[in-house]
Amino acid sequence: MMQLKLIWELIKKDWAEAFRSKQILLSTTILPLLLALGVPVIFMLSMSYAPMGTTDIGFDVFTDLLPPITSDWNQLSDKAQILIIASIFGQVFLLLVPVMIASFVSADTIVGEKERQTIEGLLILPVTDSEILLAKISSTLIPVLILTSIMGILYTLIVDFITFPYLGRLYLPNFQFILVMALFTPLLGFGTTTFIVMISSRVSSTRDAQQLTGFFVLPALFLITGQLIIIFINIWLIIIGILILGVFDFLTYKLALSLFNREKLMSQT
């Protein structure tokens, strides 16, 4: 049976340490804030001011290719349609937040204990491998999800502020967006964090962990980013994505647990 109280103590310890580092605080707030809110907002604002249908290849060519995204899709103006598509594009950026922060922070979680010579102190505590692993994943994932949720709320307000004049109603939050924020994002965050924590438990320095993370996670993410825009248009595709992520997370966690080797961790100290 999991000792939840001890996992919580480990998480609190990690937070207490991390929040004393300005470097970690900056990397976990400023960059994701710029990425998740700044880029989509600039994009949407530029779309809202862009002239529509003034050229031979206007935005209508693009919107006509897409299936209806809302029930009143065909009644919407080209501008409203393009703003909705831009908002979906922004949701993908929002999704990058947990992945970006996890890449910065989780890479250090276990190998950092080795580097700071605290790994023996951690391993002699009365906790199991899975409890250590869960604590390390959660200490990154919980603040990341809180931050992502706050950004989700801010994003909703901004999108509605920009789209309301064209739609005459609030566009966000809708069912797709809630599904993405409540399930898709946490599952993607869990999978990514688990994968990076697993890397962190197998390498000998934080730099190695960050390089490997950069090598595996970021290219994979940029590859699927394009697909996500299509997935987020259709609710069934979102549900299938959630199921696939669930299986991926389970397998990644099992793999991370099987690769968590106390002797290997000790051998490099």
Add this chain to the structure above:
Amino acid sequence: MGIAIEAKELSKVFPPDIIAVNRISFAIKEGEIFSFLGPNGAGKTTTVRLLTTLLRPTSGFATVYGYDILKNPQELRKNMGVLTDRPNLYLRLSARKNLTFFAKMYGLTHEEATRRINELAKQFDLLKRLDSPAGSYSKGMKQKLGILRAMVHSPPIMFLDEPTAGLDPLAQSSVRETIEMVAADLDTTIFLTTHNLPEAEKLSTKIGVIDKGILLTIGSTYELQSKVSKVSKLVITCKNKVSEYQKLTSKIDGVISTHILNNGSSIEFELDNMNITTPTIVKTLVDSGASILEVRPVKKSLEDVYKHIMDSSNGVLNHDAA
């Protein structure tokens, strides 16, 4: 007193074929302070890591306070305190936060942890610096804090792996005093590895010597002294006529050799058997009218014993290796 630690044929081989610990067997009683001596790379730290569940043995088994290191690692971890050659502290956190974290991980409530930490800090003179970051502590203070970390949950057994290594003499003395206080106050079993022989001699009730993974000998200091040499030394100080008494006693059965020490009033005897020969020498001197000021057996220092064990083991181990 029950058995605190029992190891049977315990071995650890690191890939490809480095034998760090080679079938060692020993038992340590509850309440004992056991010093594990040996040169660098002898297998001391690996033994500690095996007994503290940080490593898994390749073969053999061990129990610590009745808990099998392989079958009950969790229970064992709850009941031991470990200090390695590094204090394992979170340097960004204050000493208090460090101790509170470890106390809670060992199941103490917040109130219990606070009470225990204040008590320890007061006892070990850390109260004033308790809220400073551990990173601002000197090396000696960090090590001292590391010992408090290891004992914050009052474990019945503590493993201290070279606790004074790399410290200056003052810091060493401070850490040594801390260990003495731990031993005196808690009735705790202590497994100590060290290079510092006077430290081991001062603190230990039992000593083991390991080299190249092989346990060479184990016993109390007295037992080790007896093991390494059958010859005992005795010094008798007389008021006068020292050379006359030397001649008289040198012919007694069991006396191997005698010589007068530099102070001119003491005779040093090398004896076959201290217990049998000493009374005969004293009786002979008293019968001949000697005024005896002092009778003092000369203890072999642990350093002499250690050197002797290592010298004789080198031959054996090198021979085995060949």
